Amino acid sequence: xxxxxxxxxxxxxxxxxxxxxxxxxxxxxxxxxxxxxxxxxxxxxxxxxxxxxxxxxxxxxxxxxxxxxxxxxxxxxxxxxxxxxxxxxxxxxxxxxxxxxxxxxxxxxxxxxxxxxxxxxxxxxxxxxxxxxxxxxxxxxxxxxxxxxxxxxxxxxxxxxxxxxxxxxxxxxxxxxxxxxxxxxxxxxxxxxxxxxxxxxxxxxxxxxxxxxxxxxxxxxxxxxxxxx
Amino acid sequence: xxxxxxxxxxxxxxxxxxxxxxxxxxxxxxxxxxxxxxxxxxxxxxxxxxxxxxxxxxxxxxxxxxxxxxxxxxxxxxxxxxxxxxxxxxxxxxxxxxxxxxxxxxxxxxxxxxxxxxxxxxxxxxxxxxxxxxxxxxxxxxxxxxxxxxxxxxxxxxxxxxxxxxxxxxxxxxxxxxxxxxxxxxxxxxxxxxxxxxxxxxxxxxxxxxxxxxxxxxxxxxxxxxxxxxxxxxxxxxxxxxxxxxxxxxxxxxxxxxxxxxxxxxxxxxxxxxxxxxxxxxxxxxxxxxxxxxxxxxxxxxxxxxxxxxxxxxxxxxxxxxxxxxxxxxxxxxxxxxxxxxxxxxxxxxx
Numbered sequence: 001x002x003x004x005x006x007x008x009x010x011x012x013x014x015x016x017x018x019x020x021x022x023x024x025x026x027x028x029x030x031x032x033x034x035x036x037x038x039x040x041x042x043x044x045x046x047x048x049x050x051x052x053x054x055x056x057x058x059x060x061x062x063x064x065x066x067x068x069x070x071x072x073x074x075x076x077x078x079x080x081x082x083x084x085x086x087x088x089x090x091x092x093x094x095x096x097x098x099x100x101x102x103x104x105x106x107x108x109x110x111x112x113x114x115x116x117x118x119x120x121x122x123x124x125x126x127x128x129x130x131x132x133x134x135x136x137x138x139x140x141x142x143x144x145x146x147x148x149x150x151x152x153x154x155x156x157x158x159x160x161x162x163x164x165x166x167x168x169x170x171x172x173x174x175x176x177x178x179x180x181x182x183x184x185x186x187x188x189x190x191x192x193x194x195x196x197x198x199x200x201x202x203x204x205x206x207x208x209x210x211x212x213x214x215x216x217x218x219x220x221x222x223x224x225x226x227x228x229x
Numbered sequence: 230x231x232x233x234x235x236x237x238x239x240x241x242x243x244x245x246x247x248x249x250x251x252x253x254x255x256x257x258x259x260x261x262x263x264x265x266x267x268x269x270x271x272x273x274x275x276x277x278x279x280x281x282x283x284x285x286x287x288x289x290x291x292x293x294x295x296x297x298x299x300x301x302x303x304x305x306x307x308x309x310x311x312x313x314x315x316x317x318x319x320x321x322x323x324x325x326x327x328x329x330x331x332x333x334x335x336x337x338x339x340x341x342x343x344x345x346x347x348x349x350x351x352x353x354x355x356x357x358x359x360x361x362x363x364x365x366x367x368x369x370x371x372x373x374x375x376x377x378x379x380x381x382x383x384x385x386x387x388x389x390x391x392x393x394x395x396x397x398x399x400x401x402x403x404x405x406x407x408x409x410x411x412x413x414x415x416x417x418x419x420x421x422x423x424x425x426x427x428x429x430x431x432x433x434x435x436x437x438x439x440x441x442x443x444x445x446x447x448x449x450x451x452x453x454x455x456x457x458x459x460x461x462x463x464x465x466x467x468x469x470x471x472x473x474x475x476x477x478x479x480x481x482x483x484x485x486x487x488x489x490x491x492x493x494x495x496x497x498x499x500x501x502x503x504x505x506x507x508x509x510x511x512x513x514x515x516x517x518x519x520x521x522x523x524x525x526x527x528x529x530x531x532x533x534x535x536x537x538x539x540x541x542x543x544x545x546x547x548x549x550x551x552x553x554x555x556x557x558x559x560x561x562x563x564x565x566x567x568x569x570x571x572x573x574x575x576x577x578x579x580x
Contacts, residue, residue: 201366203363203364204362204365214337
């Protein structure tokens with residue numbers, strides 16, 4: 001188990017040890033940029049667009065999704081040789097659903113305000129096709145450690161897009177950033193809200209789902225421009 | 230009787246884009262003039278702001294896209310988008326709302342789709358919907374006709390209201406909106422919707438001063454002025470007859486059926502046609518050559534579809550008027566409509 005524990009903690013896996021294998025490097029690059037679940041694979045768009053109205057909401061979902069991705073990739077990879085090919089998808093879904101239930105209960109217990117504001121989108125992490133997609137395409141074919149690293153990198157890539165969307169929409173919509181941080185970190189922390197500009201009226205379009213689609217389109221366009229150069 | 234003989238070719242000269250756009254703008258003048266007469270300076274200033282910003286935005290984007298700037302601007306299409314949006318907005322909308330709308334119309338709706346001729350949606354209407362869902366308070370701050378207002382709004386007041394939200398004497402838009410009898414006024418369609426929601430019958434609601442001879446007070450004459458301009462446009466063959474006819478006819482028939490079935494809660498066809506944006510939209514919005522259907526049969530389907538959507542949203546939806554939503558929804562159906570209504574090639578069918 002000690003070996004597995006080491007491998008499931010990919011941060012120490014590639015930070016502490018000087019040797020980052022080419023395979024790991026490629027996984028990091030794929031997850032964060034080249035094959036980003038949000039910008040390139042366009043997977044899991046429903047929660048991505050629905051809860052990215054503020055940075056804090058986006059951060060909450062980002063953490064939850066990344067945790068589920070890392071754990072589900074790891075577990076799927078651990079059991080990959082015992083799972084019969086014919087019924088692998090239901091088994092993967094069951095693993096993911098159990099993990100999501102755990103995350104949901106944790107959020108219910110410790111970040112109740114955020115739990116309320118994310119609402120249905122926490123249980124809906126189960127249906128995030130980025131997660132089942134990684135389980136099927138990567139974790140079921142690779143070693144547990146490398147699968148967990150892939151989960152972490154895909155999760156981080158997804159999180160970055162979520163946070164960018166959340167920041168742009170909150171800024172355009174309300175002129176603030178990081179409002180409602182206490183919902184995520186508890187009442188103990190100070191109010192982190194940064195008011196970039198204050199206005200009597202909010203730009204509702206940015207806060208509503210159509211604005212999310214338009215901002216998402218701009219993000220994808222920016223990535224394509226960056227890739228061309 | 231003397232018959233003039235002309236020699237072939239009998240081709241009709243098609244209007245080029247700049248001439249067409251100029252003609253459309255000229256035909257808007259009667260409507261805009263009556264709008265100025267009834268509602269004051271607000272919309273003229275909006276038209277100016279939106280028009281100038283539209284052209285400036287278009288020029289900047291064309292320069293970024295490495296397209297010929299001066300030649301393209303001269304096609305007047307951006308200017309027309311600005312003028313149409315300026316006519317549609319509530320008269321004393323703050324200038325920055327107009328600016329957001331027009332930049333969105335030109336940048337996102339027009340140029341991100343590839344510029345003139347490529348846009349899927351009518352830019353002015355998408356801008357209107359964007360503003361309506363983003364700034365519901367400002368975008369429903371309609372004012373009563375000048376003659377029903379408690380405070381008269383001069384040209385300087387209008388500028389000041391649009392620039393700062395207050396008139397020269399320091400009245401806010403909310404105070405300006407107050408009518409002679411101290412009640413706040415909305416548009417005729419909005420008044421009807423609210424009254425019906427309060428359990429009044431249509432005929433009770435129609436006694437209010439916001440209603441005139443046969444439709445909205447003042448707005449009925451604006452509609453007639455737009456009708457005159459639109460008919461001239463039709464006579465010049467700048468637009469086809471199919472869209473205005475099918476839209477207005479469709480709206481008439483649908484609202485007549487509703488009216489006959491329940492005259493207490495359903496509004497008469499006259500009010501549907503002459504209040505709100507129906508006439509203006511029929512000739513100047515729906516007929517946008519780029520985003521409307523292009524086949525003759527398709528245009529009739531397009532017009533009827535907008536009429537149906539407009540009636541449904543006006544009657545059962547959350548908004549008093551619905552032209553902009555209906556146009557956008559119908560724009561989305563245009564590729565499908567065009568696909569199934571291709572005219573058959575001459576000779577392909579047996580006689």
